[in-house]
Amino acid sequence: MSSTRRGGRHTTTIILVALAGAAATWLFVAEKGRVTTEERQARHGRVFTAWRGDDVEKIAIVSSQGSFTVVRRHPDERDDRSFSIESSEGVAPADPQSVDQILSTLDLATFRREVPKGSVDRSAMGLDAPKVRIEIVMGDLTARLTIGNDAPAESGVYAEVDGDRVIVVAATLAKAIDVGEGALRDKKLVPYASPDLAKITLAGASVARFERATWPASRGTAFRLEGGGPRVDARAFRDVVEGLGSLAAEVLIEGESAPDEAKVVITLTPKEGPDAVLALGAPCPGHADLVVAARRAPTKLVGCVAADAITAFLRPRTAFEDRHIVGTSRDELIEVKVSASGQTLEMARRGTGFFVRKPEEQSVPDVAARGFVDALIGATGDLESVAAKDLDGDGAATLRVISRPVAEGDPERIETLQIGPIKAGKRAIRREEDGAGLWVAETAVRPLLVGELVLRDRKIIDVPAEKVREVAVLEPGTEQRVRRAGSAIELVQPRGTGLVADEQWGRELLDRSAQLEAMRWLASADDGSFDLAPPRATIEIRIEDQLGKPESERTVRIALGARGDDGTFAQVVGKPEVFLAPPEIEAAAMRPLIDRGAFSVRTADVKRLLVRAGTHAPFELEKRDGALLAVVSGSKGALSRASRIRDGLDDLVAITAVAVGDAKKEQGLDAPVLTLEVTPIEGRPYRVVVGAADVLGGSAIHYARRSDVDATFAVAPSGVRTLVEALR
DSSP: OHHHHHHHHHHHHHHHHHHHHHHHHHHHHHHHTSOOHHHHHHTTTBSSSOOOGGGEEEEEEEETTEEEEEEESOTTOTTOOOEEEEETTEEEEBOHHHHHHHHHHHHHOBOSEEOOGGGOOTTTTTOSSOSEEEEEEETTEEEEEEEEEEEGGGTEEEEEETTTEEEEEEHHHHHHHOOOHHHHBOOBOOOSOGGGEEEEEEESSSEEEEEEOSSOOOGGGGEEETTTOOBBOHHHHHHHHHHHHTOBOSEEOTTOOOOSOOSEEEEEEESSSOOEEEEEEEEETTEEEEEEEEEEESSOEEEEEEGGGGGGGGSOGGGGBOOBSOOOOTTTEEEEEEEETTEEEEEEEETTEEEEEESSOEEOOHHHHHHHHHHHHHOBOEEOOOOGGGGOSTTOEEEEEEEOOSSTTOOOEEEEEEEEEEETTEEEEEETTTOOEEEEEHHHHGGGSOGGGGGSOOEEEEOOGGGEEEEEEEETTEEEEEEEETTEEEEEESOOTTOOBOHHHHHHHHHHHHEEEOSEEEESSOOSSSOOSSOSEEEEEEEESSTTOGGGEEEEEEEEEEEOSSSEEEEETTOOOEEEEOHHHHHHHHSOOBOGGGGOOOGGGEEEEEEEOTTSOOEEEEEETTEEEESSTTSTTHHHHHHHHHHHHHHOOEEEEEEESSOOGGGTTTSOSEEEEEEESSSOOEEEEEEEEEEETTEEEEEEEETTSSEEEEEOHHHHHHHHHHTO
């Protein structure tokens, strides 16, 4: 009996515990669906008294633009914010940013006032037949909002929240949530990311087919042209990849099929899954600045994009052929090994710089390492057949480049190049990676084979600008020389009447000479291919290492040879090494350093002016009452002619000095097209003659001289034309 009682009491206890647990579970579940007091207080003044954005599972929208539902794809994964749109048209991906935007609008929405229940007229307020209905499911919490008619006196709109509260909200809120499914659809036309692609085909005016390469690489060099073609150029291919990634419709074309016409059809073959096909370039209806971009497969989407968005896909196949000898980039490269003429140079990355491992370990100046790497990754050639015999012989070399892995766990990328001897100014190179052959200019390869020069600092002269006291530029038969004279620039050579230094150009030459740096070292000695014996010109740079102490003076002479593609071959006189000088130093040295202002004829300085041009009657002006006026003011058209002559005189300016000394016959100054007899307010009278027309530096000019300046100048034709036409 007692045992039975004990068993009954035990059973009762179990039942009570179970009931208590069930009640607790019910209360917990019920609480999840309720709005807590804390939530209400925290959201005072907001449309919704509670908002649980991380739990959003579904948004149902019914409006004048149709009805559809936005459904979260993986509601159990809080970090996954991807949604789909379900409607009568089917299922389509939603644009995450657009969905987040409408959710944020609803979350932050405020109301102007709450309408007392006794004042609610549902029919008049449009709540029985609302313009917009939205329902947001956030786990166990569901929020509802309906938008009714305008509240004119308040510049707002009536709305009902959760079926029990009528409020007035801003009209802008009503407009923001009155959307169709097109506004929330994902407008990206490309369904795959570039790492997922195995092949890409561009079919337009020409056809280019790319397939993923077998070697480990990033950027465009991870692809080659189909059928064993050469490696794809990373620079050109990057535009394709970026273009695909950003290909999104600015305007969706609803309910229309893709047009048959297209400027280019792109087929994307993923590593797994069906091909994607995009047709681009047909005119966009109603949008002259856009073109149609239609995804034909695996799902259909038709929209319009900016016309220039398809430019990258219209290039011919040849534009994608990689003509660079290596496919790596500066940031990816970690090791270089060059074997040539029985010597080996091995350079490896250390931190942000490099060091030499062989022939013996030592550091490398940053500028020297940068110059070597830039020459390596910038070297290009012509893709042509290379035979085994083109790679053998004296001067042949091997170059190996190692690049960091694309991703953790991937192998390093190793590029090996076989480099042949010099033949007719070029070297044959075979890229083992893709088997392509190139013929590369010797000048592009030479910086890679200079051995110990890679260790050398590229600075030729590195002193404060004020320590460069004088610079001379010596060419066969001519000499220009400028020097600092206090804060001014003085012309030492050439000498002649009216000649002074051009302050701007003279100072630029002096300053650039103080910071002269080789773009890269080219050779240990001149082999006769640089046109340095004799040099085309020599720059003499006089440096005073201790200012005010002539005994500290030294002179550095730079010989200039032939011009390369991106600079000038140069050599420090007395040293054998050859380097590439930057184009700026030659530009500064080879221009005339004579002041162009010496030619100018300023109207304000003229007392009397006589203008002659060919067989036309001369015209004379004189200064009266502060203005240059016609001497015979009553003659026909005198006022107009005087005005045009003043304008022409202001436009008659020198572009540059051309030569010092006597005029040359070919300059046409002995039979001038225009002559000015000038009597200045101060000083002696002088004569200006304008001769033959010519082209200088790609611009039209006339040769001209002043009788009191011992130089010939180039002047713009506009002033000459105005003065000549004034006499007609």
